[in-house]
Amino acid sequence: ELKVEQNPLFLSMQEGKNYTIYCNYSTTSDRLYWYRQDPGKSLESLFVLLSNGAVKQEGRLMASLDTKARLSTLHITAAVHDLSATYFCAVITGTASKLTFGTGTRLQVTL
Amino acid sequence: AAGVIQSPRHLIKEKRETATLKCYPIPRHDTVYWYQQGPGQDPQFLISFYEKMQSDKGSIPDRFSAQQFSDYHSELNMSSLELGDSALYFCASSSLSRVSAFFGQGTRLTVV
Numbered sequence A: 001e002l003k004v005e006q007n008p009l010f011l012s013m014q015e016g017k018n019y020t021i022y023c024n025y026s027t028t029s030d031r032l033y034w035y036r037q038d039p040g041k042s043l044e045s046l047f048v049l050l051s052n053g054a055v056k057q058e059g060r061l062m063a064s065l066d067t068k069a070r071l072s073t074l075h076i077t078a079a080v081h082d083l084s085a086t087y088f089c090a091v092i093t094g095t096a097s098k099l100t101f102g103t104g105t106r107l108q109v110t111l
Numbered sequence B: 001a002a003g004v005i006q007s008p009r010h011l012i013k014e015k016r017e018t019a020t021l022k023c024y025p026i027p028r029h030d031t032v033y034w035y036q037q038g039p040g041q042d043p044q045f046l047i048s049f050y051e052k053m054q055s056d057k058g059s060i061p062d063r064f065s066a067q068q069f070s071d072y073h074s075e076l077n078m079s080s081l082e083l084g085d086s087a088l089y090f091c092a093s094s095s096l097s098r099v100s101a102f103f104g105q106g107t108r109l110t111v112v
Helices: none
Strands: A004-007 A010-014 A019-025 A031-037 A043-049 A055-058 A061-066 A071-076 A085-092 A099-101 A105-110 B005-007 B010-013 B019-024 B031-037 B044-050 B053-057 B064-068 B074-078 B087-094 B107-111
Touching: A004 A085, A010 A019, A019 A031, A019 A085, A031 A061, A031 A071, A043 A055, A043 A061, A043 A071, A071 A085, A099 B044, B005 B087, B010 B019, B019 B087, B019 B107, B031 B074, B044 B064, B044 B074, B074 B087
Parallel strands: A010 A105, B010 B107
Antiparallel strands: A004 A019, A019 A071, A031 A043, A031 A085, A055 A061, A061 A071, A085 A099, A085 A105, B005 B019, B019 B074, B031 B044, B031 B087, B044 B053, B064 B074, B087 B107
16 A cells, blocks of 8 residues: 655744755655645645656745655745645555545744 | 636535535546545545546545546535544546646535
8 A cells, every 4th residue: 555654744944944845655656746735725736746856846845756765855945934834745656546645744934 | 727616615514414515627637536634634535536437445434425427527425424524525636647636625514
């Protein structure tokens, strides 16, 4: 059974600082997604990573994928308060019939 | 651009009642996923459909059933509701290429 783990589960960081969220998964996967969720809201698609070595950047967020290590990272550069949210990674397997979510990382950026 | 539409947005039901949640996927998307998310939890997969056929099943109680119709919209039917069914229910859709999966705004179900 595919397992997806994120760490840390909770992250409190000051504005202007950098940090990385890690996502490990247990079996071979075709693609990996990163989502952002604000409290009580929907899941907003941030990145889709399709191949080994893929790197995507949007604003202060950068995601990468290492399929051999079964690891994805979400790097936050110079955090701002607006980035406060819960970030989920999700993995889809070859059968592509479901997304399996990680445990989520609740990010709190303090002024 | 059209997004995934879910209705209703909010629903309050009493124990043992039934509820029907609807999901309208993005046009030309052929796959629909249903997820349940409790407070502070990650989304839990319930069931998915591809081309109107069930493609995978997760931790969906026997009291729940779902289907995808000819127009690709999907409905999640929940019977004999329990207090523990209170949660956010999300629907997502994707296309055959599954390059991306987009989520609807969710239905907040409260069972009292």
